[in-house]
Amino acid sequence: ERDILSKLPLKGKKFLVTAGPTYESIDPVRFIGNHSSGKMGFAIAEAAANLGASVYLIAGPTHLNTTHNFVTTIRVTSAEEMFAEVTKHYDTCDVVIAAAAVADYKPAAVANQKIKKKDSALVINLEPTQDILAYMGSEKKQQFLVGFALETENELENAKGKLKRKNLDLIVLNSLNDTGAGFRTETNKVTFITADNQILPQELKPKNEVAEDLLDIIQKGIHV
Ligand code: CTP
Numbered sequence: 001e002r003d004i005l006s007k008l009p010l011k012g013k014k015f016l017v018t019a020g021p022t023y024e025s026i027d028p029v030r031f032i033g034n035h036s037s038g039k040m041g042f043a044i045a046e047a048a049a050n051l052g053a054s055v056y057l058i059a060g061p062t063h064l065n066t067t068h069n070f071v072t073t074i075r076v077t078s079a080e081e082m083f084a085e086v087t088k089h090y091d092t093c094d095v096v097i098a099a100a101a102v103a104d105y106k107p108a109a110v111a112n113q114k115i116k117k118k119d120s121a122l123v124i125n126l127e128p129t130q131d132i133l134a135y136m137g138s139e140k141k142q143q144f145l146v147g148f149a150l151e152t153e154n155e156l157e158n159a160k161g162k163l164k165r166k167n168l169d170l171i172v173l174n175s176l177n178d179t180g181a182g183f184r185t186e187t188n189k190v191t192f193i194t195a196d197n198q199i200l201p202q203e204l205k206p207k208n209e210v211a212e213d214l215l216d217i218i219q220k221g222i223h224v
Pocket residue numbers: 018079098099100101102103104129130131132133134146147148149150151162
């Protein structure tokens with residue numbers, strides 16, 4: 001028993017991980033999306049499962065797959081669908097890691113038919129999507145809440161602002177200025193920032209190692 005617990009320190013813990021992009025429909029054949037691959041989120045889900053956690057992975061459109069026994073993958077397309085799945089699981093979660101690159105805007109109306117081209121400019125009105133992580137922060141009880149911040153300027157300041165605004169316990173700053181970091185790469189260079197203002201810059205490493213580092217910090221935070 002003690003042996004199993006030491007190998008699987010997160011046994012009995014429920015994790016919720018969001019991953020990948022979201023696609024927001026314009027018409028039946030087009031959408032607004034982004035370059036997120038989902039790799040970071042899938043790596044985190046597997047790292048948590050490797051430590052014994054039961055993981056609900058809510059993934060936007062991605063070709064990635066995981067066959068890990070402790071990971072339940074739920075596929076969604078839009079921010080609205082991701083929000084709906086997140087809220088189904090949030091109340092009973094111990095740890096949430098929001099690694100998804102959720103679209104900030106969606107078309108205000110989705111055309112029923114394919115939009116035909118004209119000679120004039122096309123204007124699509126966009127309205128904000130719901131901020132899924134900010135919602136979780138506002139409803140936070142026992143959950144240890146981890147967010148990501150993708151920044152290209154004023155990185156530390158912006159990431160700290162998000163940590164505070166969204167009521168997070170930890171934020172992972174992802175700077176697109178670092179080569180080898182970010183979208184579509186196998187590696188990532190991140191800085192962890194805790195709610196008590198510890199700033200922990202990390203080396204450039206494979207995303208699965210970044211995931212393991214993140215799980216180490218989370219385990220300290222939840223006192224496992
Ligand atoms: N996030 C979310 N729902 C959204 C937008 C973002 O849950 N509608 C989450 C992301 O998964 C990430 C965090 O919020 O964990 C920060 O996302 P990011 O895009 O860096 O920041 P935003 O708050 O959207 O602000 P901006 O894009 O203007 O920098």
